[in-house]
Structures are given as structure tokens and as C-alpha cells.
Amino acid sequence: MCNLIFDIDGTLWNTTEIVAVAWQKATDEHGKSKAVITAELLKKEFGKTMDVIAEDIFPDITSPKERQELITLCCRYEHERLHAITSDVADSIMFDGVKDTLRDLSRSHRLFIVSNCQKGYVELFTEKSGTDDIIEDHLCFGVTGTCKGETIMTLMKRNGLSAEDTYYVGDTLGDYEACQLAGIRFIFCKYGFGEVKTPYKAIDSFSELKDLFA
Known part of the structure; x- marks a missing residue:
């Protein structure tokens, strides 16, 4: 049995088109930034902590x-818009094979999520993907306020996970660096947002x- 920890954005699903609309609405309403929010812009930012994203997008x-007021409003509108999506839309933004593969992996391995997202986002993903019964535990930057490597270590400690049996599945250089800090192996999703x-x-x-962890 292995312990598999997953990133969300760029690894399990791609919400950038939906989130861009929500963030642009927040930006326009806030009125203090002339930023133009696009899916391509968000792909370059997702994976960073929310405070860093805010600095990058709203210089x-x-x-x-x-800036904190605006990013908070962005997250609020994002959550509202994602919470309202139908199951069909949720399925369409998930990468191919995610739901079935997670279900298959859960039969032999322990599954977790660690993300740099805001509080409530992981729960939204598990609800929309129907995976809340197989994700054993999760942590995010919105809860810990720490870098991803430290958040991974916190989750590992509270679940008794050994580094030798733990893998992180993600799509960015930041994910790789987090694994270096946590002392675990990194599996890179080439279809995601980073290199x-x-x-x-x-x-x-x-x-x-499924083949890697058969």
C-alpha cells in the first residue's frame, strides 16, 4: 500500500475558464485594478499561494x-460559480480518467490532497467529482498558511505517513520543490500547467x- 497525495488544478481538473470569468467580475467590481484575467494567465499562476498570485496579477x-480585499472577493465569486456548476460541467473540466483512476487506486492505496488553494476549495472538488468518500484527508494553504512543502509534511505527520511510501502527483515546478522539501517522490503530470x-x-x-501503482 502506498500513500498518494494529489494536487488539484492542472492535475485533477482545469477550472481556469470558469475561474477567469469569476475573477474578472470581482476585479471590475472592486475597481482598483485594470488587470485582465484570462485562463492562460491563471494557468501560469495556479499552484502558487494565494498571496503570491494576488501580487502577480494585481501589481x-x-x-x-x-489587494487582499480583491483576492478575497475573487475567491468568493470563484467558489460561488464553481459551486453552481452541474455534474456534467464538472465532468467536462476533469482530466480524462481522473474519476475512474482515483476510484481504482483507492482500493489498494490511501489517497490525500494537498493544494495551495483557499479554504473550502478541496471540499468543493471532492463534492463535484464525487470523491469525498475516497479522499482520506486533505490540507491547503488557506488552512495552514504555510508553503506547500510544509503543508505536505503537516498532513503526513497527522496521518502517520512515511516518506518512503508517499508520492505526490502534481504538475508544476512548485510541486516538485515542495516534494524536495518534504522528502517524498514527485510524479509529474505532463498534461498540466507547468514544466x-x-x-x-x-x-x-x-x-x-493505475499501472504505476498496480
Whole structure:
């Protein structure tokens, strides 16, 4: 039995088109930034912590307080829009094979999620994907306030996971660096949002995990 920890955005699903609309609405209503939010822009940012994303996307807001107000509004509208999507839409934004593969893996392995997302986002994913019964535990930046590597270590400690039996599945250099800090092996999703040159393993599709952990 292995312990598999998953990233969400760029690994399990791609919400950037939906989120871009929500964030643009928040930006326009807030009125302090001229930022144009697109899916391509978000793909470059997802995987970073929310405070860093806010600094990158809203450099024209110099006040940390106002920038925090805007990113909070962005997250609120994002959550509302994603919460309202139908099961068909949820299925369409998940990468091929995710639901079936997670279900298959859960029969022999322990499954977890660690993300740099805001509080409530992991629960939204598990609800929309129908995986809340197979994801044993999860943590995110919105709860811990720490970098992803430290958040991974916190989850490992509270679930008694050994580094030797634990793998992280993600899609960015930040994910790889988090695994280096946590002392675990990194499986790179080549179909995602980032580039990693020296992962432990690389996969072209999520369903390849079934063979890796057969």
C-alpha cells in the first residue's frame, strides 16, 4: 500500500475558464485594478499561494490591504460559480480518467490532497467529482498558511505517513520543490500547467497511475 497525495488544478481538473470569468467580475467590481484575467494567465499562476498570485496579477494595487480585499472577493465569486456548476460541467473540466483512476487506486492505496488553494476549495472538488468518500484527508494553504512543502509534511505527520511510501502527483515546478522539501517522490503530470525536468516519474495521462501503482 502506498500513500498518494494529489494536487488539484492542472492535475485533477482545469477550472481556469470558469475561474477567469469569476475573477474578472470581482476585479471590475472592486475597481482598483485594470488587470485582465484570462485562463492562460491563471494557468501560469495556479499552484502558487494565494498571496503570491494576488501580487502577480494585481501589481497596480500597491496597498496590501486592498489587494487582499480583491483576492478575497475573487475567491468568493470563484467558489460561488464553481459551486453552481452541474455534474456534467464538472465532468467536462476533469482530466480524462481522473474519476475512474482515483476510484481504482483507492482500493489498494490511501489517497490525500494537498493544494495551495483557499479554504473550502478541496471540499468543493471532492463534492463535484464525487470523491469525498475516497479522499482520506486533505490540507491547503488557506488552512495552514504555510508553503506547500510544509503543508505536505503537516498532513503526513497527522496521518502517520512515511516518506518512503508517499508520492505526490502534481504538475508544476512548485510541486516538485515542495516534494524536495518534504522528502517524498514527485510524479509529474505532463498534461498540466507547468514544466518539470527531473521528476521521479512523468505521466502523459492520469490513468497511467493505475499501472504505476498496480
